[in-house]
Amino acid sequence: MKLHQLEALVASADAGSIRAAARALGLSQAAVTRALRELEASERLPLLIRAPEGIGFTEHGKVLLTHARLVLNQLAHAQSDLERLRGRVEGRLMVGVTPWVALTFLPEAVLLFRKQMPEIRLELFEGLMTVAQPLLRDGSMDFAIGQLQPSAGVQEFACEPLLTYESSVMVRAGHRHERASSIHDLLEDDWVLNFPPDGLAGLVDYLFTRHGAQIEERRIVRAQSVAMLQTMVEHADMCTWSPTILSRVPPFGGRLGPLALSERFEPRQLSIVSRRNSTLSNAAVCFVECFFKVLRSHARSGKRDDLALFETLSLLI
Missing domain, CATH: 3.40.190.10 (Periplasmic binding protein-like II)
Structure with a gap:
């Protein structure tokens, strides 16, 4: 299994056809086809389903595609960190955010992060954790700020608790x-x-x-x-x-x-959720630290608006 083969696999999935994948990679169609055939031969498994309308993936292919995306994304993070050590701060950061956080602490955290890493291309994704989990799994999303669903495998994702909320x-x-x-x-x-x-x-x-x-x-x-x-x-x-x-x-x-109902609902937990055993990039670590700083600042504030917010929240950090 070689890197250019994984790149051909991911490009084919994203583009929907080998011809389009070749254009995206700047290669000939023959080169992409050869890379995919070599990958199937080396793994001794059928990976692609070829049809006139495009390509699909077998169950084996879908499993490998998830890992291929993760490998390529981790390599991109590594390249970004090395460029930063060379003095060039470049790269991309994708953060998933649960909706209520987007309406409260997120803007201030983003401003603080942008001051520290203005060259990073930041992408914010609002949605439930069940939407974010596939993006975390394949490495497209660096981390998410949300509540991990109980059905999610505890062995697959790591959680760093931030606070509980009513x-x-x-x-x-x-x-x-x-x-x-x-x-x-x-x-x-x-x-x-x-x-x-x-x-x-x-x-x-x-x-x-x-x-x-x-x-x-x-x-x-x-x-x-x-x-x-x-x-x-x-x-x-x-x-x-x-x-x-x-x-x-x-x-x-x-x-x-x-409503002041007699029925009670247990506090829920907000966490930093990332893929277990993966390494957060320097940009991701910086964003998390900025978010921590904003949370602590508001939690310690005596302003009326902040006191009202933290009547419904309990900080864990």
Whole structure:
């Protein structure tokens, strides 16, 4: 297994065809085809599915593709670190961020990072950890700031806890049930929730079933973004469940409010999540340190806004 063969494999997957992969790599189509055939021959496994409309991958090919991406991304990180030691700060950093962090501490952390590493090409990816996990797995994403799903393999990802945060059932100001005292009062309402494709059953159990409540799943709308969730809560009178801190910051503050329900929801943990046994680049380490600094600064602040935020958070660092 050679580096140019892995590059041909990844380029073919990204481009969708060998011809397009050749253009992307600046090679002849024959050279890319030869590299792929040599890779299949050396591994003694079928890796590609060739068809007139393009190429696909066998199960063997998909497994190798994941590792190939990881190898190439790790080499890119190594090259970036070496360039920094030579005095040239270049490279790319991709960070996954859970939505509520994007609305609170992220902007300040980014500004601090940009002052320290202005040459780094920074890419921010907002989304749930289930969306970020495949990108962490293949090395495309350096690390994520979020909550690792319980179903994720603990042997695959490493977590560095940052803080715990409260979550609440919330409705818009003026909602007919804004004084509800139990989840049972809300079973005839429509709900908008943010969850992974396979996460509805677990979420229904967490919010309703374990409290002896039964809700019709047709009442639950899945929102793919925080903006969509906000719109449905404010303009369609839906209930939602989300980090309580959202009720303290724009654009939610004063417009959405947590309900004082008798049912309790355990604090959730926010962590730095990375691929286990991988090495964070210097840029990634710098970004994490900037984020730590911002968190500590706000946690120690006596300003009214910061005190309101940390009524719902508990720092672990």
